[in-house]
Structure formats: structure tokens, C-alpha cells
Amino acid sequence: MISNPDNSALPRWTRKPKARPDEVLEAALELFALNGFAATRMEDIAQRAGLSKAAIYLYFPSKHDVFKALVEQRVGVLRTHFDAAARQQLSDPKAGLRLIAHMWATSFHDLRVAAIPRIILAEAHRFPDLAEFYHRTVIERTQAALVELIQAGIDRGQFRTVEPIIAARALVSPLVFEILRRQAFPQFHKGPSMDQEVEAIFDLFLNGIAATPHQTCPE
Structure with missing residues (x-):
């Protein structure tokens, strides 16, 4: 043989x-x-x-x-990276938020991985246990890292006083939408790269929460 x-x-x-x-x-x-x-x-x-x-x-x-x-292997592992990024960037919350935004978008370059949140959104009502697991494993942990950085920015006077949880969702939501849009309609995408999209979204977000000389920041 x-x-x-x-x-x-x-x-x-x-x-x-x-x-x-x-x-x-x-x-x-x-x-x-x-x-x-x-x-x-x-x-x-x-x-x-x-x-x-x-x-x-x-x-x-x-x-x-x-x-x-699969969620733990491909998406849940992000929570460790987000937690580490938040801890390391507490002295520079703006840089930390930008880093996490890019990490989030880069992690979904594989369209198969990007299908995971799409599946959760589409089938959460039929499989509530999976939705609860994904929310606890991925969303809550990602949100916690962002909230920590936003609160640090508020405490430092870099950001105006906002509700950190709502601000965190305001950053992530357009990123998730753009990832899902590119997956659902790849034939219609002729615009900027994902990195450029992230920078634009982050710029819009940051200018929305940044403190200005005309706004009172906490001591």
C-alpha cells in the first residue's frame, strides 16, 4: 500500500x-x-x-x-481583549475607546463570524436562551469596558456628563449596523474601507460627548 x-x-x-x-x-x-x-x-x-x-x-x-x-471561541474571547484595553487606557479614555472600536470592527472581517450577531438578532425570539447567553457573554462585557472608559473620561473632564451606558451603546450600535449592512448587501458597497468607517463613526461619537469650553465639566 x-x-x-x-x-x-x-x-x-x-x-x-x-x-x-x-x-x-x-x-x-x-x-x-x-x-x-x-x-x-x-x-x-x-x-x-x-x-x-x-x-x-x-x-x-x-x-x-x-x-x-462557537460564541465563546470566536466572539466571547473579545471580552478579554476589551477588558485589557480598558484597563490599560484609563489614563487616555479617548485612545481606549478608539482602540476598542477598531478591535470590534476588525474582529468581524470574517463574514462568517459577523453572521453570529446576525443570527442572534434574527432568531432571539425563537431561542431566548441563546440570546440571553450572547447578551451576558458578549454584549454586557463589551459594554462594561466601554462604560469604564467613558466614566474615566467624564471624571477627567474630557467628556461632558452623559449616561455612560447610553453613550456606550451609541458607539457600538452604528458599528454593528455597518458590519451587518456590509454582510447583507456586499454588492452595493462601494464606499470607504471599514477602518475609514470606524474613524468616521468614532469622530461623530467623540464630538458628541466631548466637553467644550461652554459646557461645565465635573470637578
Whole structure:
């Protein structure tokens, strides 16, 4: 029998078992992005990952568990970076907010990853447990990092007195919309790059909360 030195040509199920959960998540990401959560079956994910239907349950008890693991792996990890950025930039809140805005947008360059918030928005009413998980895992943590920086800017007199939570949402909302718009209508996008969009959105946001000589800032 002639051996094949090209490992990429071997069936996926010949690889080491420890690699299989990542392959399952990669397959799930592709299918969720293509078909949505409800229309994707566990057997579809197993087939895409090169596993039997029974084998996939050795790693993930349900499709909900697959999705939650995927959120943790691809999106939830951002909370660690956001938390670190907020802590490191408390002395310069403007720079910290700009950094997080760019980090957020860059993380969704992969349109498959960008499909995750789209799936949550589209199917939250049908799968409230997934919506609650995403909100707690991603949205609340991202918001907390932004609120910390905004409050630091208010305390330093760099920002006027605003409600930090509302201001945080005012920064993130147009970024999320632009990410979803580019994914939904790629054929109609002929404008600036995402980095340019982020800078424009951040500039509009910052000029909306920045303190001016005519406004009273807290001591």
C-alpha cells in the first residue's frame, strides 16, 4: 500500500481526536453563516466535520452547546481583549475607546463570524436562551469596558456628563449596523474601507460627548 504524505488529503476523522471539537466548531460556523441556526441540523454539522452523527455528541450534547462554544471561541474571547484595553487606557479614555472600536470592527472581517450577531438578532425570539447567553457573554462585557472608559473620561473632564451606558451603546450600535449592512448587501458597497468607517463613526461619537469650553465639566 502506497502511503500518502499529504495529510490534507486524508479524511478528517483520521486526525487526532483532540482536534475534532475545533473542526466541529469550524463546520458549525460555516453552516450557521450559510443557513442560520434553526435550519442547521447536528447531522449536517457532523457531516461537514467528517464525523458520524453519533460521534459529534461525544463533544457537544446539543446544537445549542455547539453555538455557545462557537460564541465563546470566536466572539466571547473579545471580552478579554476589551477588558485589557480598558484597563490599560484609563489614563487616555479617548485612545481606549478608539482602540476598542477598531478591535470590534476588525474582529468581524470574517463574514462568517459577523453572521453570529446576525443570527442572534434574527432568531432571539425563537431561542431566548441563546440570546440571553450572547447578551451576558458578549454584549454586557463589551459594554462594561466601554462604560469604564467613558466614566474615566467624564471624571477627567474630557467628556461632558452623559449616561455612560447610553453613550456606550451609541458607539457600538452604528458599528454593528455597518458590519451587518456590509454582510447583507456586499454588492452595493462601494464606499470607504471599514477602518475609514470606524474613524468616521468614532469622530461623530467623540464630538458628541466631548466637553467644550461652554459646557461645565465635573470637578
